[in-house]
Amino acid sequence: MKHVLKIMALLVAISAFWIGLLETSVVPRSYAWLLPIYLIVSLGCYGLLMVGIGLMLFPTCPQEAVLLQKDIAEAKEFLKNKGVDVGSD
Amino acid sequence: MEDNGLGILISAISLSIFSYYTFWVIILPFVDEDHFIHKYFLPREFAILIPVLGGVALLSFLCLFIGVVILKSKYETS
Secondary structure: OOOHHHHHHHHHHHHHHHHHHHHHHHHHHHHHHHHHHHHHHHHHHHHHHHHHHHHOOOOOOOHHHHHHHHHHHHHHHHHHHHHOOOOOO | OOOOHHHHHHHHHHHHHHHHHHHHHHHHHHHOOOOOHHHHHHOOOOHHHHHHHHHHHHHHHHHHHHHHHHHHHHHHHH
16 A cells, blocks of 8 residues: 555656646746656666666576586486386487 | 577667657757758657557557456356
C-alpha cells in the first residue's frame, strides 16, 4: 500500500510541475504540451537501450562451455556402462 | 542470432528512434520553414499521434493476452 502511495505522490508532483510549466510561460507553449509524451518516448528508448547494452555485454564463458560438454560426455559414458538408456546423441 | 549482434542492433534502433524524435520535437520548430530538412519529417501532429497509437496498441495487446491466458486456464480446469 505504501509503495502505491509513493508512486502516486511522484505522479502528482510531476503533473504539478508540468501544469506550473504550462501556466508560467517559461518555455514556449507548444514545448510544454509535448513534454510528457516526449519523456515517455525517451523512457521507452532508454529501456530498449539498456536491454541492448546488456545483450552486448553478456559474457559467454567459452572455457566453461567446453568443460560442461566434457562433463556431459563423461556422465553419458558412466550411465551407459550402468545400463541406463541415454537416448540420442 | 548471435547475442552480441542482436544487442548492437537493438541499441542502434533505440538510439536512432531517440535522436529522430528529439530532432523532430525540439530542434525542428527553430528551423526556418524553407529549409530542406523539413522534407524528411512528417507534420508535427504525427509526433503525438504515433506514440499514442503505439501505446494504445501495446495496452490492448497486453489486455488481450492476459484475457486469453485467464480464459484458457479457466477452460482447462472446468
